[in-house]
Amino acid sequence: MNEMAKYKITMNKQNDRSNKDDDHNESGVATRLRPKLKKPDPYRVLLLNDDYTPMEFVIFVLEKFFKKNREDATRIMLNVHQSGVGECGIYSYEVAETKVTQVLDCARQNQHPLQCVMERK
Incomplete structure (x- = not known):
């Protein structure tokens, strides 16, 4: 039986005093x-710093794949540049995996060594 199709049935006995022969009145x-x-x-989803990827490309990636505005993208890019890692967002496993793949593919197509990873929060 399908788990979603299980039903719970509650039965209530109704005693009909006028008809004592029929005790099976149930609803x-x-x-x-x-x-x-x-x-x-x-x-x-995290971006990792490297010495070769231009800052402008990191901002482009954040705007395109993570829908960040210019100010937020710049803030995250500076965090990546200064501390070595920056958080792009928090997503379900499938969405995070897709975003990591999109970023890595775009970086390779543009010949940048930018690294993007995901980790459980």
Whole structure:
């Protein structure tokens, strides 16, 4: 039986005093049981600093793939440049994996060694 299709049926006996021969007057309400859903684990997408990727390209990547405005992209880029790593965002596993792949593909196409990784938060 499909887990989503399970029902709980509650039966209530109704005693009809006028008809004592029929003790099987029952009514039921079918309620669907909802499975407990767990929130997906969050993953951080991080850019790693290198000595060759131009700062402007890092800003471009943040604007294009992470939908950051110019100010936020510049702030993250400076964090990458100064501390060696910068957080681009927090996503579900599948979304984080896709963004990492997009960034790495774009960096390779533009001949930059920019590294992008994901880690569980």
